[in-house]
Amino acid sequence: MLEPIISTVDIVLLIIQEDRLCVTLSKRDKEPYANQEALPGGYIHAQDDRDCLDAAVRILQQKTGLLPPYLEQLKTFAGAARDPRGWSISVVYFALVDADLILSANHPGLTICAVDALRRLPFDHNDIIAAAVERIRNKSQYSSLPCYLAGETFSLPRLQKMYEACLGETLNKVSFRRKMEELGVLETVEGQTETAGAHRPAQLYRLKSEFKNQLKLLVRGL
Amino acid sequence: MLEPIISTVDIVLLIIQEDRLCVTLSKRDKEPYANQEALPGGYIHAQDDRDCLDAAVRILQQKTGLLPPYLEQLKTFAGAARDPRGWSISVVYFALVDADLILSANHPGLTICAVDALRRLPFDHNDIIAAAVERIRNKSQYSSLPCYLAGETFSLPRLQKMYEACLGETLNKVSFRRKMEELGVLETVEGQTETAGAHRPAQLYRLKSEFKNQLKLLVRGL
DNA sequence: TCAATAGTGTCTGTCAGACAATATCGG
DNA sequence: CCGATATTGTCTGACAGACACTATTGA
Numbered sequence: 001m002l003e004p005i006i007s008t009v010d011i012v013l014l015i016i017q018e019d020r021l022c023v024t025l026s027k028r029d030k031e032p033y034a035n036q037e038a039l040p041g042g043y044i045h046a047q048d049d050r051d052c053l054d055a056a057v058r059i060l061q062q063k064t065g066l067l068p069p070y071l072e073q074l075k076t077f078a079g080a081a082r083d084p085r086g087w088s089i090s091v092v093y094f095a096l097v098d099a100d101l102i103l104s105a106n107h108p109g110l111t112i113c114a115v116d117a118l119r120r121l122p123f124d125h126n127d128i129i130a131a132a133v134e135r136i137r138n139k140s141q142y143s144s145l146p147c148y149l150a151g152e153t154f155s156l157p158r159l160q161k162m163y164e165a166c167l168g169e170t171l172n173k174v175s176f177r178r179k180m181e182e183l184g185v186l187e188t189v190e191g192q193t194e195t196a197g198a199h200r201p202a203q204l205y206r207l208k209s210e211f212k213n214q215l216k217l218l219v220r221g222l
Numbered sequence: 223m224l225e226p227i228i229s230t231v232d233i234v235l236l237i238i239q240e241d242r243l244c245v246t247l248s249k250r251d252k253e254p255y256a257n258q259e260a261l262p263g264g265y266i267h268a269q270d271d272r273d274c275l276d277a278a279v280r281i282l283q284q285k286t287g288l289l290p291p292y293l294e295q296l297k298t299f300a301g302a303a304r305d306p307r308g309w310s311i312s313v314v315y316f317a318l319v320d321a322d323l324i325l326s327a328n329h330p331g332l333t334i335c336a337v338d339a340l341r342r343l344p345f346d347h348n349d350i351i352a353a354a355v356e357r358i359r360n361k362s363q364y365s366s367l368p369c370y371l372a373g374e375t376f377s378l379p380r381l382q383k384m385y386e387a388c389l390g391e392t393l394n395k396v397s398f399r400r401k402m403e404e405l406g407v408l409e410t411v412e413g414q415t416e417t418a419g420a421h422r423p424a425q426l427y428r429l430k431s432e433f434k435n436q437l438k439l440l441v442r443g444l
Numbered sequence: 445t446c447a448a449t450a451g452t453g454t455c456t457g458t459c460a461g462a463c464a465a466t467a468t469c470g471g
Numbered sequence: 472c473c474g475a476t477a478t479t480g481t482c483t484g485a486c487a488g489a490c491a492c493t494a495t496t497g498a
Contacts (some may be wrong), residue, residue: 002266046224080273173478200476398452420448420449420496
């Protein structure tokens with residue numbers, strides 16, 4: 001007969017804080033690795049969850065109290081060595097959200113850590129986060145993905161900072177604006193500007209409603 | 223307690239035949255859907271397989287008799303509705319291989335079908351194949367992926383046909399050659415040419431050994 | 445010599461990035 | 472008015488695609 005296999009969902013919830021890409025960690029309440037910080041995750045409940053995305057949404061709600069505007073399956077990590085309890089499968093999702101939403105929700109047990117300053121985490125969670133960072137880096141080059149990190153409304157300079165934090169490099173301002181225009185996922189919030197000091201205020205934008213849950217791709221990257 | 227979850231690996235083995243993207247199907251030897259054609263797949267053996275990739279290689283060997291030069295995790299399909307036996311997880315890999323290798327191996331129970339002419343398949347295998355096709359289309363735009371469909375040595379015109387079949391569109395010959403040069407994954411097989419009729423023979427190329435198992439990406443796509 | 449495909453050289457419109465000018469705020 | 476950042480206009484080098492020319496084979 002087949003051995004039972006532990007089936008879980010883990011989530012890499014990414015945000016931008018102080019222009020750096022950060023991951024949200026949750027204090028584990030059970031063994032193994034109780035009280036240590038790790039990716040939010042949990043068992044798949046075959047009775048309750050219709051599919052993996054269902055499970056991801058449920059777990060995200062339980063562990064962070066919010067439902068991010070972007071959620072996508074990343075990759076599945078499985079094997080005999082990654083969990084001390086034995087052979088396990090973890091279907092990993094990655095989620096993006098505006099950092100302010102996490103801070104204002106103030107859910108207990110959460111910590112935020114820059115992805116390039118992580119300590120050693122339980123299981124293979126360092127590998128998982130590395131895979132998520134690679135994915136977001138890739139997709140940020142040719143899609144509207146980082147828009148989900150910027151909140152409901154945002155200025156183009158702020159959005160450019162999101163892209164730059166994802167990509168880990170500065171971008172040409174003129175090209176960036178041209179590309180955002182080309183993407184066509186943004187609309188201006190008429191009459192709304194962002195004042196941030198002794199200088200000209202920036203026009204605010206938001207995602208067009210038809211792109212609220214749909215990535216748009218560029219023919220040629222940024 | 224947690225319900226047991228069926229854990230399997232399925233494989234989308236893609237080839238190019240007559241300039242069309244095709245998938246390799248295997249006749250199922252067990253219920254459910256016994257004797258029907260479906261994606262080659264099987265249970266994860268927690269005792270034998272160290273991880274999912276291990277399981278994929280084993281299953282591919284059992285069902286097709288070969289080890290393709292390219293194998294990558296595609297996505298995980300899971301849920302209550304996809305398998306009549308109940309909640310199941312299928313970690314899906316996609317593989318690429320030269321069509322001639324499949325034909326010469328002549329493994330029993332295999333059939334080849336163009337991806338745009340598939341009948342209704344068991345489980346959610348139509349969805350899975352659609353996801354694989356989308357992935358290969360995407361990656362073919364900016365990587366050396368289709369090289370794995372062309373065999374050990376091949377001419378540039380033949381490789382261009384591989385790219386065109388993957389992308390579903392014809393490409394500019396001059397640009398294609400420039401891009402292959404830019405990719406830098408190919409080397410000429412000195413003195414070897416491909417004669418294919420009453421015209422100038424084509425120079426043969428092969429993947430440089432350092433790229434035998436590693437994709438190379440273009441800064442800007444084709 | 446012809447038909448057919450391989451392979452190469454050149455031109456041109458398009459586009460990314462550089463540069464710079466203008467706009468609008470607080471002080 | 473000044474410093475600072477937003478926003479827009481223009482120029483230029485690089486490159487993708489179009490076109491056309493040369494190369495090499497079988498018949």
